[in-house]
Amino acid sequence: MANIAQAHSTQTPYQVTLTNPQGHIWYADEPNDKGGQDTAANPIQILLSALGACTVITLEMYAKHKGLKIEHVQLDLALNPENEPAAGQNNIRRTIQLKGDFTEEQHKRLLKVAESCPVHKLLTSNIQIKTVLDLDQHPLKED
Structure with missing residues (x-):
């Protein structure tokens, strides 16, 4: 769907x-x-939570597939935490806390996996938004 x-x-x-x-x-x-x-939540918090949810789910799916035991995942997300960026630029800081017994190599791989979640890919892509006013579905009433 x-x-x-x-x-x-x-x-x-x-x-x-x-x-x-x-x-x-x-x-x-x-x-x-x-x-x-x-x-x-406000709309920006909803956007950040979408990235957080997707990251946690992606990490859990990867761990299950690889037979890794993740005890707990927590993400802290902030939009522009270090002052306002230049016009047209924004920064999301995503801090991941993983509980589990992982090697340094597994930690590195899990970080790469986090960066491959679908919402991360969407937010870092070139997004085009086409906006259409649908007057057929919701016609304006004339007084």
Whole structure:
């Protein structure tokens, strides 16, 4: 199945309901100081969490395939943690903590595996976003 998500506005300012065809529901919001209700992660936190989730899953899949025992994986992710970057540039710092008995060579390989997760590849690729206003589905009402 294709990777599809929908975002729906709500009656609460800046609170968004997110859904997918499988029926999962999650939310986004802005903090109080930006006019939101702070009821959910903000969109940037959701993006960072997608990278974190994908990294953990990729590491766990690799470890299972190779017969490695990972006791626990924790990722800390931050967008532009060292001040604002130059215009058009952004930096994500991803710190990985692995619990398990690994050799230095296995640690190096696990780092490479982390960098090969699909969300990492997507975020480091040249992304093109085509935006279309769908007036047929949601026609504007004339007064």
